[in-house]
Amino acid sequence: MTSPLRSTLDFLVHDWLQADSLTARERFADHSRETFGAVLDTCERIAREKYAPFNRTVDTQEPQFDGEKVILPQCTHDARLAYAESGMLSAAQDYALGGMQLPYLVESAANSFFACASISIGSNLLTTGNANAILVHGTPLQQQVFAANEFNGRWAGTMCLSEPQAGSSLSDIATRATGDGEGFEADPLGPRYRLRGNKMWISSGDHELTENIVHLVLAKIPGPDGKLVPGVKGISLFICPKHLVDTEGRLTGERNDVALAGLNHKLGWRGTTNTLLNFGEGRHPVRGSAGAIGYLVGQPGEGLKCMFHMMNEARISIGMAATMLGLAGYYASLDYAKTRLQGRPVGSGGKDASAPQVRLIEHADVKRMLLAQKSYCEGALALNLYCARLVDEGRTGQGQAAADARLLLEVLTPIAKSWPSEFCLEANSLAIQIHGGYGYTRDFPVEQYWRDNRLNMIHEGTHGIQAADLLGRKVVMQGGAGLQLLARTVGATIAQARQTPELAPYAQQLEQALQEVGAATQAAWATGNPGEALANAVPYMQAFGHVVLAWVWLDVAHVVLSQDASLSIAANAGRMGACRYFFHYELPRIGAWLQVVRQRDATCAALAEDAF
Structure with missing residues (x-):
């Protein structure tokens, strides 16, 4: 039996957004409706088997730090491995990178199953976004060593922007990057710097899920006088791996000077490790001195330009995450409303206690709350998939059509991120309301969906x-x-x-x-x-x-x-x-x-x- 989510996705992807027409383009010529369907089938199955059964598990068994490493439940390792082996980390990438050259539209639709099943297990978006930023702004060797190993699942990725004293105000960051001795510009992996500073709110900042973690770090290169340039102009971007690697992507056995300072314990998304990281504090001195080794990405002073390539992608993904949490709550409250007996209909013997009770869904106000959720969440899903379709048009379209798609996406991105974050959160609140007092307990999943969704109005802008x-x-x-x-x-x-x-x-x-x-x-x-x-x-x-x-x-x-x-x-x-x-x-x-x-x-x- 086709699930409600799959039915909705099939309609939006094929009937509304005409994904099949993309196969006429050279990049997607090997695909068809059948291959798109096979990808959706695979992701739906993995989400059903490896993610959904453990959504409550990762909420109650939060990440723990034993002083040496972060401990996560086994189900998180299993789910991450299944996701990596599915090829979805590189779904939209070139064949040469081991990708499937799927339209971003299909990739987004396929990933929605994981977000609906368990958002905090399914939080792989930063690895893909990190690798994409390196693909666009990194050197060929950086792409080969770092991006390729993120896409194949060996390594994970983060983005390190905020600092304890500077949350959204990136102009006030104080992490410093200084050249690493004589000839630091000649390192084949990129100009090599020493990073010193503290970063906050780093999702997946430390774990044992992969053999390495590639941090993308914003830091300022001091001017000739040794002082940091005020504002955002002095911000540069650096690749800072947890473990140092050689030019073949092999771990050298050296731990970089990146230390886990602590874990943040959150209202929701509890299955995703969220960290404070100290760069260059000397806990893991490398090559004889303190300072985390980082390789410059792009040009000095253009760090925000490089990082925002990743952030814009993340913002659309956050809108999708909010949408899927809203839909998860809608499906749960719809099922509850269809089965829970409560009261009698107004105006038809409602005061006759001997009359049989009716299901919740037979009450007009419950229908109002269900329809509000449906309009918010399915509408938000349509919007986010439309934005994904614009990404494909901007990348593979021709002439004015491609330019228009990129411009339209620029205008819609704040809406694609923020509108689902606000109104699909409201949908989660309505799902709790339909459950009544039970919705406020941990006996039902709707309270967790609300807690998980509350983050989405905050992060990524x-x-x-x-x-x-x-x-x-x-x-x-x-x-x-x-x-x-x-x-x-x-x-x-x-x-x-x-x-x-x-x-x-x-x-x-x-x-x-x-x-x-x-x-x-x-x-x-x-x-x-x-x-x-x-x-x-x-x-x-x-x-x-x-x-x-x-x-x-x-x-x-x-x-x-x-x-x-x-x-x-x-x-x-x-x-x-x-x-x-x-x-x-x-x-x-x-x-x-x-x-x-x-x-x-x-x-x-x-x-x-x-x-x-």
Whole structure:
């Protein structure tokens, strides 16, 4: 029997996003709908067998540090090995790297099974993102030694940005990188530096799952006067392996001067090790002196440019993680609502205690909560897969189509990360509500889904940072070209939907909402004062995201109504119901959000500190 998630993925990937058409391109010519399906089958099976049964295990058996190494439950080792052996670490990479040359769309869809089954076991995104950053910015030898061994599963990867005194404020990092003696520029693995500093919130920063861990570290190279350059201009990027290696990728037997300072014990994602790392403190002196050895990636001072290649990828993955946690909660609460007997229907003998109880799903308010979850989570899944499709178009498309895809992805990335992080978390809250008191206990998984999902509004750029990026940069860059492109893209869907009587009212509603967002954008920047414009960036992002999701649902609904009878009536009815819910209950909310944006309301920004 096809699972609900697989049914939804098949519809979105094939019927809505037309993944099969990608096989006409040279890069994907060896593939077909059948090979795509085989990949999904494999990942669904591994997730079902190696991940899902142990989601509670890794939540209760947190990583432990015994003073020498990090201890993880055996199920984490088994799941990671199964994932690596499946080839999914290099699924979208070239054949020459051992990859499958899959479309990123299919890779994203396949990875969703792991995120839904157990997000904290299935957190492999940093290894892939790390390797991709090295592929783009590293030297050929760095690609061969480090990226290739991450893609084949031998090694894992991290990104080391934040520091205890500098969380999201990367301009304030203090980790230093100094040249490692005479001729340090001539090391075949790259200019060799000594790193000294402390890094915080490093996911998978230490473990025994792989033989080596490749840290990508942001650090500042001091100027001629020995002082660090203020701001972000002096930040460079370094490859800093846990164990030193030679040019053939063999471990030399030398431990790098990277020490685990402690583990962070978290609200959720407890199965993923999260660490404080000290670089160059001298606990593991290497080659006669303290200082972790790191190899420069790219050019000095261009560390953020290199790292943000990885971070943008991670942000889309975080949106997918939030989505899948929301869907996991939706599926659990739907199953509970279909089986749990509770009360009697209003208006039909509800006060007659002798009448039989009805299932929760027969109550209108429970249906409201289920439909809200469905509209949030399936809509977010559609959005994130659409963004994955844009990645493929940007990489393999031609001319203007490829350029437009890259620009549209730039505008949508803050939404793809932030909107699921907020509203799929709300879906998890509704899943708890449907379970009632049981939902607040550990007898059911919905409380864990909420705890796991709460992280996604924080990491890889907080909600406020994403909002500032959207209103402060993305919608105004290139003279507003990205926003104009999105408006034209949405407008094309509106024009199509107008031709279908059932969708025409929604097309009109979406057109009005789109105009309101455009007017609010102009009003926010009317004075040219960033402080005024960005004071209400989060309400702006909430409204913007709701308009984007309404567009996604309208486009999905148009495809549903254009389909033949090959899709199940129930699945179609559910998608249409979710679309109606979003337009009736959600899209009208944008008025209040945009009002404070248009007025450049200073209620929050202007309140004196002592008034709090």
